[in-house]
Amino acid sequence: MDPHVFVLFGATGDLAALKLFPALYRVSQRDGAPPPAVIGVGRSDWDDTTLQDAAVDALTEADVDEGEAREWAESALRYARVEAYDQLGPVFETAEALEAERGLDGNRVYYLALPPSTFPGTITALGEYEEDRGTVGEHVPDDAPWVRLVIEKPFGHDLASAQELNRIVHEHFPENAVYRIDHFLGKETVQNLLVFRFANAFFESAWSRRDVERVEITVAETNDAAGRAGYFDGVGTMRDMIQNHLTQLFSLTAMEPPARLDAEGIRREKIKVLRSTRTARSNETVLGQYGPGAGHDEGYRDHEGVPEDSRTDTFAAVRLHLDNWRWQGVPFVLRTGKRMAERLTEIAVVFRRPPITLFQASGGCDPERNVLRLRLQPNEGFTLSFDVKTPGDGFGVSTRELSFRYEDTFGPFPDAYETLLRDVAEGDPTLFVHAEEAEEAWRIYHAVLDNTDIEVHPYESGGWGPDAAGRLVEAPPPEESGEPVADC
Ligand SMILES: NC(=O)C1=CN([C@@H]2O[C@H](COP(=O)(O)OP(=O)(O)OC[C@H]3O[C@@H](n4cnc5c(N)ncnc54)[C@H](OP(=O)(O)O)[C@@H]3O)[C@@H](O)[C@H]2O)C=CC1
Numbered sequence: 296m297d298p299h300v301f302v303l304f305g306a307t308g309d310l311a312a313l314k315l316f317p318a319l320y321r322v323s324q325r326d327g328a329p330p331p332a333v334i335g336v337g338r339s340d341w342d343d344t345t346l347q348d349a350a351v352d353a354l355t356e357a358d359v360d361e362g363e364a365r366e367w368a369e370s371a372l373r374y375a376r377v378e379a380y381d382q383l384g385p386v387f388e389t390a391e392a393l394e395a396e397r398g399l400d401g402n403r404v405y406y407l408a409l410p411p412s413t414f415p416g417t418i419t420a421l422g423e424y425e426e427d428r429g430t431v432g433e434h435v436p437d438d439a440p441w442v443r444l445v446i447e448k449p450f451g452h453d454l455a456s457a458q459e460l461n462r463i464v465h466e467h468f469p470e471n472a473v474y475r476i477d478h479f480l481g482k483e484t485v486q487n488l489l490v491f492r493f494a495n496a497f498f499e500s501a502w503s504r505r506d507v508e509r510v511e512i513t514v515a516e517t518n519d520a521a522g523r524a525g526y527f528d529g530v531g532t533m534r535d536m537i538q539n540h541l542t543q544l545f546s547l548t549a550m551e552p553p554a555r556l557d558a559e560g561i562r563r564e565k566i567k568v569l570r571s572t573r574t575a576r577s578n579e580t581v582l583g584q585y586g587p588g589a590g591h592d593e594g595y596r597d598h599e600g601v602p603e604d605s606r607t608d609t610f611a612a613v614r615l616h617l618d619n620w621r622w623q624g625v626p627f628v629l630r631t632g633k634r635m636a637e638r639l640t641e642i643a644v645v646f647r648r649p650p651i652t653l654f655q656a657s658g659g660c661d662p663e664r665n666v667l668r669l670r671l672q673p674n675e676g677f678t679l680s681f682d683v684k685t686p687g688d689g690f691g692v693s694t695r696e697l698s699f700r701y702e703d704t705f706g707p708f709p710d711a712y713e714t715l716l717r718d719v720a721e722g723d724p725t726l727f728v729h730a731e732e733a734e735e736a737w738r739i740y741h742a743v744l745d746n747t748d749i750e751v752h753p754y755e756s757g758g759w760g761p762d763a764a765g766r767l768v769e770a771p772p773p774e775e776s777g778e779p780v781a782d783c
């Protein structure tokens with residue numbers, strides 16, 4: 296890992312406190328890691344001390360000893376205040392001063408943990424500066440310092456803005472310097488999807504329309520959007536979660552085996568899945584917004600900064616269909632919401648019932664469908680339901696489960712952001728999103744984003760979201776399950 300300066304845009308925000316300071320700390324504790332040099336950037340009226348105090352709070356919250364957290368923050372962190380995220384003079388001055396002070400070679404990571412509306416201006420300002428510095432553009436000398444640009448999700452606001460953003464990015468930065476981050480790809484259990492599928496031949500041979508009836512991908516969160524209105528309101532759950540995290544889980548579940556387990560091999564197969572996916576339809580999309588309930592007196596519209604008439608979705612569910620050989624006619628239901636009854640991320644593969652009904656005729660009942668649940672968080676592992684004979688007369692059938700839990704076998708996992716920040720520092724793009732993948736993912740949802748014909752159902756905090764979402768997991772009507780239909 297080469298020594299570098301890590302410039303964190305949005306250092307005063309939620310993500311920085313929740314994930315990025317702890318991850319930066321842990322990466323810097325690894326063997327062989329250079330001493331950390333981090334510049335936090337924000338418009339807030341902070342200084343070095345305010346930033347360091349915020350980082351110490353974040354680290355102690357993440358179980359780091361307070362003394363160690365303080366020592367780390369004071370040696371690692373500097374603050375650069377900007378008027379706006381396209382006026383970056385103070386950032387460049389701070390970076391150059393820090394490099395001179397530490398004798399660094401000029402390698403830099405720029406991490407954009409900002410609302411997506413700011414990305415174009417910030418990237419343009421960074422690109423122009425880096426061209427002047429001679430690190431990007433034509434004729435970059437072999438010994439020039441490296442620069443890596445990390446862009447948080449959502450990458451743009453819709454298909455057109457993502458295409459425009461890619462254009463702006465590529466005007467200045469080559470694709471191999473760009474790390475579009477989707478932290479779900481850094482989760483151990485998400486990477487395990489590939490091992491689970493491609494190392495276990497018996498699952499892979501049942502992994503198609505012949506045996507699978509439907510797939511349900513669920514990310515239920517108990518947290519809410521309080522304190523994040525500046526980013527979340529006007530973005531909403533379709534853009535914050537479905538277009539990226541859940542679509543990544545979808546493409547990893549549905550993809551063909553890659554030719555090689557590297558960035559190009561995996562991205563190529565994921566892009567093929569996205570290209571084969573029909574545009575989502577409004578009658579197969581359910582949106583919701585939480586109100587009060589279950590110990591919460593306030594609903595979404597009561598949060599500071601949220602307009603009284605906000606239509607922003609805090610819950611979204613969508614049924615997707617693929618037109619390819621493996622998955623024709625198998626619905627994939629993606630659903631996620633905030634302030635739900637419990638925190639749960641899982642992929643449920645629901646297998647078809649056996650084709651004959653043997654047991655009813657002999658006084659029993661027909662078996663349940665086998666369900667494979669890949670649990671991504673918490674209690675990571677899997678369960679597979681199966682049917683057995685209930686002891687006694689006749690052929691009574693009962694459902695039982697085989698299960699495996701990671702924590703019973705392995706120690707704790709590294710956090711996703713720790714894995715991904717280390718990959719950025721080492722220049723490994725395998726777990727990041729390619730330009731084309733980001734655009735294809737927006738293409739799928741373009742007809743349902745900002746579609747005011749779709750009702751935003753109120754739902755109670757602490758429940759399972761709007762009742763209307765339940766119908767998406769029922770068997771699709773025949774006209775939707777058979778032949779491919781053209782998008783309309
Ligand atoms: N929070 C989370 O759990 C996760 C967030 N992300 C991604 O990280 C990014 C930031 O999210 P998060 O930290 O939650 O967002 P915040 O709302 O906390 O915003 C981050 C920072 O951006 C600045 N900011 C906020 N609103 C605006 C605005 N309208 N215009 C310009 N600057 C603004 C603020 O800094 P200042 O006012 O000091 O300039 C703020 O501290 C997003 O892209 C999000 O998708 C990804 C995974 C998880």
Ligand SMILES: O=C1O[C@H](COP(=O)(O)O)[C@@H](O)[C@H](O)[C@H]1O
Nearest residue numbers: 448478516518535536540640711
């Ligand atoms: O990107 C985001 O992800 C988090 C959920 O991430 P997790 O690792 O805690 O599952 C979500 O709460 C947030 O709204 C979103 O921006």
